[in-house]
Amino acid sequence: MNNHIAVDIGASSGRLVLGTLVDGSLKLEELHRFSNGFTEQEGSCFWDIDYLFNEIISGLHQAKTAGITECTIGIDTWAVDYVLLDAEGKRIREVYAYRDRRTDGVMEEVGRLLSPEKVYAKTGIQQLSFNTLYQLYAHDREELEAADQILMVPDYLSYRLSGRKINEVTNASTMQLLNLATRDFDPELLSFLHLRREQFAPLTEPGEDLGFITAELVQQYDLPQCRLICAATHDTASAVLGVPAQQGRSSAYISSGTWSLLGVELDHPINDSRAMAANYTNEWGAYGTYRFLKNIMGLWLIQEVRRLDGGRYSFAELASMAAGSEGFRSLIPCNHPRFLNPDHMIEEIRQACAESGQPVPETPGELARCIFDSLALSYRSYLAELEGLTGQGIEVLQIVGGGANNELLCQLTADIIGREVLAGPTESTALGNLAVQMIQSGRMADIHEARDVIGTSFAIKSYLPRPVPQLDQLLARWDELHSAASTIENI
């Protein structure tokens, strides 16, 4: 059986991708793509988890219709958000989206009760207002204490398919509740939240066989016989697995989608005071690794501009319009809390430029250029921090995810960091998801072989740095703007 299906659901889109190995090359076929996004209801932000589950079912039915009668399947999604189940395994309530404002000020309040230094020493997880720790603290305590089970979003989706309850480690680590030393939930942090260990499922490593999709679902919806393999269910953990092998050059990655996750893969955590001060995180990776990375606001910025502009232009058209606009005219500190979930992103960007005495972007092209210039400069700042914290110089930056399609942003990034950028694969998350399935199925030996195969199976585009006129003045201007701004960890 050579059919493996990755279900990859990011904050802006989801997809089911069929992966097959043909003559040593990995072939992808997109079976189904659907949009994703949170909605505001009565002032709160929620995901439509039933819609997402139904899209998975729809995609699997399309696979069956296409003649796939048996396959393995793995699920990955965004991080930090969770689902509450009652004793009968039924979902108790709507699923909060991490951009909900209920956590505003919570990180600071928790920090007054629980030493942030202690929490970072235990967990090594970056301070972000929407970490599960802070979401659970903000959650109605009665409802939380009454919950029989707390599953993360991808765990819940695989539970709906198979009936198996797990907390997969890469995504569980984003809760900021796992102890690096014990590699389990930290009792003190659970106690602080009045939660019990048995409210969580067994911690499960990527590669675990979770059994088959239930016969009822197969019959009811005419699905393939699917064996569920536990993926690296945090989409960024899968994206990192899908980053092609780099021979002989030190590299860092950016998983470039709604967020830009800039980091390296390590075999040990770095949770010292310097890493904490820089707010770098140690999210758990597959196969005993750690994703030492930083959240950067990412393409959320342009997603919101496009949405508010009525979707008139595609992302490719916006990038092209940006390429035709004056470079480095207006810059914004991307990680400022004001951009996490403003009422109106276009106005927020324009206001930020006006407040800093810069020209105010008017057209979609000028707004897009402001965003891409600012992201490239952010990447440079955080990459320098990364090198300082790891003591490892980075020779090449690998950009994967949808952002790898943005030729302007990739070129700007190469120019501004002064190093080669290798862009692709776009579907690195799905590829990392598939890699775990293929390794578990014995079709690949290990992640090293998987990354080699990915590197030879997909076109990777190289961007070499070009001279940036008056770079010193630009960097001085950027450093003043970037260092003066508070950042998302100070929300």
Ligand SMILES: Nc1ncnc2c1ncn2[C@@H]1O[C@H](COP(=O)(O)OP(=O)(O)O)[C@@H](O)[C@H]1O
């Ligand atoms: N052809 C393209 N040109 C420019 N940008 C693109 C293109 N295709 C995708 N993108 C960018 O990729 C982003 C989506 O990346 P993706 O990894 O699918 O996000 P997520 O997984 O968070 O939903 C879009 O918001 C867009 O900015």
Ligand SMILES: C[C@H](O)[C@H](O)[C@@H](O)C(=O)COP(=O)(O)O
């Ligand atoms: C909220 C988290 O930081 C976020 O989920 C991030 O870790 C992530 O996984 C982003 O994935 P996208 O595909 O939505 O960019």
Ligand SMILES: [Mg+2]
């Ligand atoms: Mg994604």
